[in-house]
Amino acid sequence: MTWFVLIIIALPGFAALCLSMKKCQRHIFDAPISDGRSRLYRAFGTVALAAALAWCIVEKNWSVGLVVFFGGATIAALAVIITLAVQPKLVRFYCWFP
Numbered sequence: 742m743t744w745f746v747l748i749i750i751a752l753p754g755f756a757a758l759c760l761s762m763k764k765c766q767r768h769i770f771d772a773p774i775s776d777g778r779s780r781l782y783r784a785f786g787t788v789a790l791a792a793a794l795a796w797c798i799v800e801k802n803w804s805v806g807l808v809v810f811f812g813g814a815t816i817a818a819l820a821v822i823i824t825l826a827v828q829p830k831l832v833r834f835y836c837w838f839p
Contacts, residue, residue: 743800747793747813754789755814755821756835757782768829785836790814 759765761783766773773779793814798806824832 743797743809744813746796747810748817750789750793750796751814751817752820753836754786754793755818756832757786757789759786759821759825759832760836761786765825765829765832768825769832782836 760769760774761779763773763779766779794806794810797810797813800806801809821832821835824835
């Protein structure tokens, strides 16, 4: 259950961080987006990853929670990277708000 919740929270977090970078915005949106929206994506991604880390620590304690978080975060990051390489326009649908 911890892995499932971790992936559900971390996947939109990494996608939002990807959407906040100007280099990725050209591939996903075909043009850079406004700075305000970019900051919103960056804040959402940071909060989502912090929430995923907090979830893992609450569920498994510090020692195991950090290991679980980094393992699940790696899987979520790889999913975003592979999607960005194969079909870049689908990355924005990993976030809950396009």
